[in-house]
Amino acid sequence: MKISDIKTYIVSQKLGEKSFCYSQAWYNTRTIMILEIITDDGLSGWGEAFGNAFINQAVIEHAYKSQLIGQNVFDTEKIWDQLYNSLRDNGQKGSSIQALSAVDIALWDLKGKYTHLPVYTLMGGARRKQIVPYATGLYHTSLDQDPKALVSEAVSYIKSGFRALKMKTGFGVENDIKMVSAVREAIGPEIDLMVDPNHAYNASSAIKMAKGIEPYNILWIEEPVPPEDIRGYQEVKAATNISISGGEAEFTAYGFKNLIDARAIDILQPDCCITGGLTAFNRIITLAKIANIQCYPHVWGSGIAVAAGLHASFSMPDFPEALIPGKVYFELDRTENIFREKINKNPLVIRDGYIDLPQSGEGLGIEIDRDLIKKYQIG
Ligand code: CA
Numbered sequence: 001m002k003i004s005d006i007k008t009y010i011v012s013q014k015l016g017e018k019s020f021c022y023s024q025a026w027y028n029t030r031t032i033m034i035l036e037i038i039t040d041d042g043l044s045g046w047g048e049a050f051g052n053a054f055i056n057q058a059v060i061e062h063a064y065k066s067q068l069i070g071q072n073v074f075d076t077e078k079i080w081d082q083l084y085n086s087l088r089d090n091g092q093k094g095s096s097i098q099a100l101s102a103v104d105i106a107l108w109d110l111k112g113k114y115t116h117l118p119v120y121t122l123m124g125g126a127r128r129k130q131i132v133p134y135a136t137g138l139y140h141t142s143l144d145q146d147p148k149a150l151v152s153e154a155v156s157y158i159k160s161g162f163r164a165l166k167m168k169t170g171f172g173v174e175n176d177i178k179m180v181s182a183v184r185e186a187i188g189p190e191i192d193l194m195v196d197p198n199h200a201y202n203a204s205s206a207i208k209m210a211k212g213i214e215p216y217n218i219l220w221i222e223e224p225v226p227p228e229d230i231r232g233y234q235e236v237k238a239a240t241n242i243s244i245s246g247g248e249a250e251f252t253a254y255g256f257k258n259l260i261d262a263r264a265i266d267i268l269q270p271d272c273c274i275t276g277g278l279t280a281f282n283r284i285i286t287l288a289k290i291a292n293i294q295c296y297p298h299v300w301g302s303g304i305a306v307a308a309g310l311h312a313s314f315s316m317p318d319f320p321e322a323l324i325p326g327k328v329y330f331e332l333d334r335t336e337n338i339f340r341e342k343i344n345k346n347p348l349v350i351r352d353g354y355i356d357l358p359q360s361g362e363g364l365g366i367e368i369d370r371d372l373i374k375k376y377q378i379g
Contacts, residue, residue, distance in 0.1 A: 001073050001114055005038040006065050006103075010053045011302075011339055011376040018336040020139035023170025023200035027139075030337045032302050033057050034373065035102040039073060043113050046368055047106030048304040049098040050273040054379065059099035063087060068103065073110040080104055080279045084252070093251040097276050104277025105308045105364070112363030119308075119364055120357075123282060123315035130354040131313050132327045134164035134192065136300075137334040138183065140171060147182040154183045157334065163191060163353035164329060166222070170197030173205055177212035184216040192329070196222035199249075203232035210240035219329075220245040220267055233264035245269055248298035252276045253283035260291045271298035272308040285316050294319045299331040303344030306332070307364040310348075314357055330355060338376070345369050 012031040019028045033053035037045045049056040064083055071079055083103065087096040112119045120126045135157040138150045150167065157165055167183055169176040176197065184193060195218055201209060206224035213221075220243040225232035227249035237244045245267035250256055252275060259265055270284045281297070288295045295316060299309035309330065318325040332348075333340065345367040348355065358365050 001110075002040045003037055003068050003071050003073060004040040006060065006068060007036040007038070008057045008060050009034045009036070009373050009377050010057060010379045011373055012053075012378045013336075013338050013376055015336055020141050020335055021143075022139055022168045023198040027335070030339060031378075032339055033060075033102065034302065034304065034343075035060060035106050037068070037073070037103070037106040037110060039110060043110055045073070045106035045108075045110030045113065045363065046304050046366065047102035047104065047109070047277070048273050048301050048308070049095075049102035050271060050301060050305070051095055051098045055095040056099045056102065057379070059087075059095055060102070063096070064099060064103060073107050073114070076104060076107050076111070076279050079107065080276065084276070093255060097251040098274055101273045101275065101277040101280070104279050105272060105304070108278045108308075109363035109366075116362050118358060118361055119278065119311040120315040123278060123311060126314045126357050127317055128314060128325075128328060129357050131310075131330045132164055132192075132353065133162065133330045133332045133350055133355050134166055134194065135162045135334045136166045136196075136331050138165070138167035139335060140168065145171070145179070147179055150179055151182050151186040154187050158187055158191060161350050161353055164194070164219070165191060166194040166196055166331070168198070169195045169209070170200030173201075173209045173212060176209050180213045180216050180218070189217065192219045193217070194219045194222060194245075197224060199223045199226040201225055203229070203235040206232070206236045207239045210236060210242055214240060214242060218242045222246060222269070223248070230259065230262045230264045234262065237264065237266065243267055245296070248274060250275065252280050253287055256284045257287055260287050260293060266294065268293055268295045269298040270295065271300065272312055273301055273305045274298070278308060278312060281312050289317055289319065292320055294326070296329045297331070300333055302337070302339035303341070303348075303366060304364065306340060306348065307344060307366045310355065310358070311364065338372070342372050343369055
């Protein structure tokens with residue numbers, strides 16, 4: 001159970017006509033760094049890092065790899081602290097932590113493969129039998145977006161079984177209100193609807209937007225202001241009755257402690273592939289649990305990221321416990337991404353608007369399609 005080799009793969013899919021934009025940029029490709037950790041007895045564990053694949057790969061190859069060879073895969077807490085400390089003075093956030101996330105997720109996958117147990121059991125046990133997937137979509141495909149296209153996309157998610165949707169906003173306050181109104185009218189009152197402006201606003205414009213969409217029964221507003229603007233989060237949170245979420249651009253339990261202490265956010269969204277893997281996720285969850293602040297993981301990436309997010313979502317506690325605890329929402333990006341759909345040969349099943357707890361499987365419960373990696377590998 002000692003680490004004998006580490007391989008990094010950068011895979012990339014060109015989107016062509018399926019390019020789309022959110023409030024900050026266009027997406028023309030899906031490019032991801034996948035990590036494989038191999039042990040001395042021939043097992044492989046898989047991880048993934050969010051963000052710039054080439055920088056993440058460089059961190060693994062030049063900073064972490066030599067520290068990892070020979071380590072015991074069960075020493076996840078020790079390894080996390082060692083790698084973090086090795087770049088601490090200049091890498092408390094960003095690619096150093098995203099790369100660490102990939103390492104940590106692969107180690108948890110291996111721990112599960114050695115013990116023949118699913119990762120959610122190793123993380124402390126499954127707390128629920130079902131979670132509610134929500135469709136992340138309704139991106140814009142033109143800077144002069146036709147609301148009819150968003151409406152028909154939203155309706156298609158409902159038809160395919162989703163009971164919750166998150167739409168991209170942040171394209172101007174008046175534009176956001178118009179699009180939210182059109183989508184809410186089309187999907188009816190029963191469907192959970194969230195909005196995500198990806199920090200396109202300052203506090204005063206975010207409050208205007210929030211007030212404008214309050215009549216449309218919005219479950220949460222995600223990242224209304226930039227991640228550094230904690231005071232802005234507090235102002236928006238105080239000004240609207242819609243819950244405020246955020247945290248996908250925050251790193252490690254150290255970073256989340258500041259958000260939690262500031263009571264800046266109603267719903268924390270740590271991402272296992274960003275914030276330092278499942279080890280960091282469990283530490284963040286402990287802080288959130290003590291502060292009694294809801295968490296729903298942010299998920300964006302390949303089938304490996306989806307699997308890590310699933311195990312995190314099934315294992316985390318309720319905030320707080322109750323006879324009828326709150327739902328756990330799970331993010332499922334619906335934009336074009338062959339790595340999300342195909343890298344794991346075990347497809348994700350949505351049944352009656354829910355994802356069921358995986359009953360079998362070791363580690364992350366994924367079977368990697370190595371041919372797909374070969375086909376799309378670059379660099
Ligand atoms: Ca988001």
